[in-house]
Amino acid sequence: MEHKELYDHITPIKYHLLFEPKIPKTFGKTTIWIKIHEQKSSTIKLHALNLEIDLVQLVMESGETLEAKDSKITYNPVQETVEFDFQKILPKTESAKLIILYKALVSVDASRGIYIVEYEDLHRLTRAGFGTHFEPCDARSAFPCFDEPVYRASFKVEVIVLESLEALSNMPIDVTEDTLERLDPEADTDIEKTRISFEWTPPISTYLVTFIIGEFDCIQDSVVLPYDIEGEENETEVQIRVFTPLGKREKGAYVLLMTKKALQFYTEHLKCGYPLKKLDIVSIKNFDSFGMENFGCMSFVEDKTLVDNRTPLATVQRIARLVGHEVGHNWFGNLVGLSLWEHLWLKEGFVRFLEYMMVEEVCPEWEYWHHFQKEIADVAMISDELYSTHPVQVSISRARDLLSIYDLSLIHISEPTRL
Numbered sequence: 001m002e003h004k005e006l007y008d009h010i011t012p013i014k015y016h017l018l019f020e021p022k023i024p025k026t027f028g029k030t031t032i033w034i035k036i037h038e039q040k041s042s043t044i045k046l047h048a049l050n051l052e053i054d055l056v057q058l059v060m061e062s063g064e065t066l067e068a069k070d071s072k073i074t075y076n077p078v079q080e081t082v083e084f085d086f087q088k089i090l091p092k093t094e095s096a097k098l099i100i101l102y103k104a105l106v107s108v109d110a111s112r113g114i115y116i117v118e119y120e121d122l123h124r125l126t127r128a129g130f131g132t133h134f135e136p137c138d139a140r141s142a143f144p145c146f147d148e149p150v151y152r153a154s155f156k157v158e159v160i161v162l163e164s165l166e167a168l169s170n171m172p173i174d175v176t177e178d179t180l181e182r183l184d185p186e187a188d189t190d191i192e193k194t195r196i197s198f199e200w201t202p203p204i205s206t207y208l209v210t211f212i213i214g215e216f217d218c219i220q221d222s223v224v225l226p227y228d229i230e231g232e233e234n235e236t237e238v239q240i241r242v243f244t245p246l247g248k249r250e251k252g253a254y255v256l257l258m259t260k261k262a263l264q265f266y267t268e269h270l271k272c273g274y275p276l277k278k279l280d281i282v283s284i285k286n287f288d289s290f291g292m293e294n295f296g297c298m299s300f301v302e303d304k305t306l307v308d309n310r311t312p313l314a315t316v317q318r319i320a321r322l323v324g325h326e327v328g329h330n331w332f333g334n335l336v337g338l339s340l341w342e343h344l345w346l347k348e349g350f351v352r353f354l355e356y357m358m359v360e361e362v363c364p365e366w367e368y369w370h371h372f373q374k375e376i377a378d379v380a381m382i383s384d385e386l387y388s389t390h391p392v393q394v395s396i397s398r399a400r401d402l403l404s405i406y407d408l409s410l411i412h413i414s415e416p417t418r419l
Contacts, residue, residue, distance in 0.1 A: 005079045005148075005398070006045050009038040012146045013095060014154040014200070019114075019142075020183040021130040021159065021213060025052075025103045026114050027183035030143045032098045039092045047140035047147035048075070048082035049113075055101040056084050061093050080140055080147075080400070100144050101183070106130070111288040113141035117214050118286045122246055129165065129214025131284055131299065133292055136341055137399035139206035148399065149205040150339040156200045161213050163192040168243065169211045170296040171199035172278055201295065202275060205337055210294035212282050217249035218242065223260045227273040229335075238263060239278040244306060245285070254307035255281055255300070258320050261362040262327035266354075275335055279327075281305065291322050293329035300326075317359070317366060324355035341399050345392045352376065 016031040034044070044058070056068040068084035075082050090096075107115040117129040132142060140147040157169045160179060167173075179195040201209075220241040228234040240259050242252035259281060267273055280297045283305035292299045304322050307315075332354075333347035356372040 005047070005081055006146060007041070007043075009036065009040050010044060011035050011037070012151055012153040014156070015143075015145065016156045016158070017143055017209070018158045018183065019160070019211065020187075021106065021114065021161070022184065023106055023116065023128065024108070026106055026130075026142070028102050028104055028143055029183055030098075030100045030102070030145070032100075032145070033095050034098055036090055036093045036096060039089055042087055042089050043083050043085045044090070044098065045081050045083045046144040047080055047137075048144045049080045049138070049141040050105045051082065051141070051144060052103040053082060053100060053144070054103070055099070057099045058084075058086055058090075059097040059099065060091070061095060079398070080137070082144060102144065104142050111284070111286060113138040116286075117212065117284055119214050119216075119245055121215060127215065129212070131212045131214075131282075131287075132210045132294075133287070133289070133299065134209060134294075135207040135292060136344075137207070139209060145206050147206045149207065149337050149341065152203040152205055152337060154200050154203055155209050156198065157209065157211055158195060158197045159211055159213060160193050160195050163194050164215070165213050166216055167196045167211060167213045168280055168282060168297050169198040170201050170204070170209065170294060171276070173197070174199045204295050204334065208293070208295040208334055210292075210297050210299070212243075212284070212297065212299070215246055216243040216282070217246050217252075219244070219249050219252045219256055221256055221260060223263055225263060225267040225273050227267050227271050229273050229275045231272050234273075236273050238274050238276070241278065241280045242305070243280060243282045245283060245302065248283075248306055251306035251308050252281075252283065254316065255305050255319065255323060258323040258362070259327060262324050262358055265324070265358045265361060266328060266331055269357075270331055272331065272335075274330060279330075281323075291326040293326045293334060295330065295334045298326050317363075317368065317371075320359050320363060321355045324358035325351050328354050328358070342393050342395060349392075 013033040013035055018029040020027040053073055058066045066086040068086055072085035104114055107113050111133045114130060114132055117131040119127055119129060121127050137147055139145050159167045161167050173196060175197040177195055179193055180189050218241050222237055222239050224235050224237050226235060228236050240256060242256045244252040263274055276296045278296060282299050283302045284299055285302045287299055287301040290301055290304050304319050328351040332351045360369045
């Protein structure tokens, strides 16, 4: 089912996102370069959820600047959209620049949108950093955007943070500089802050954008892969980093090793290289999910990241599978993406199948393929017989409705062995 929440004659080209995270609100500045395919209306509609818009300007190719005043900004909480009326028909253009200043709520009780990352400092005191989790449709709660997976665009992320904190995002750091700039007009400029700018991403969907801010230890390695992104036999090096809680660096060694093996497995079997320069895995104590495949900077819950000699074998095996799953999404979902969320079963089903293949290949002593029959195939058969089972592909009218069908029926019954 085609979603009609946004206009189909306006599409994004690239985003420049600047965040100044605070509690309870993050101050943001979003610049979107858009293409207007037809001279059709005076309005632009974006996804937005619980955002407080302060300023909206549209800079045309001619240099003319239009502004949407407060009375011409319309929120639709049901559709989770905001509409800007510039009071004149917008001409067809290859690139206009939409500039938006706003405030976004920070989640304190769930890892959705921009949320508080809990961690302990070296004195074992609990501190608050910031993280993001946007899948499937919470990017709109962090910045105004075209928040459907079909709208792929390049992103440049920048954050203004305390000088003592570390910031991570999808891409490597481009520039770090001390700054007096504040998006919060009431901010204290005497507190030392740093503006960290990351490189532009390749075209990705909004749900894959991320930043994570806090204090971490890091263990790292690199891997040379035999194929490049074009499928040519051209060796490419990828930096792998695992960010752990302070003082627990060595406990990230197993996930580091399995990430290296997973990158090799997918590259060699798909004959297609990993498309970025680096892959980070960040351990987060209060992360609600097991893992999230943000392109280049994946989030893992802490107890699925840290391994030592006391960790039970069954837990180690599940962690290996989780690594195989999330790394696999770099090809199934990130590199080749969805157009609509109805197709979620494609990326989830294939990656669930391949995670077992990966573990079987890299850890043959476990004979792990038997687990696929018990944990996936048999469960799929049972689920398929229930009255509560629904089709693998279900039409939804809003992206948020996906949460009601994201269950065992979708994941298990969509395995390639069942298709």
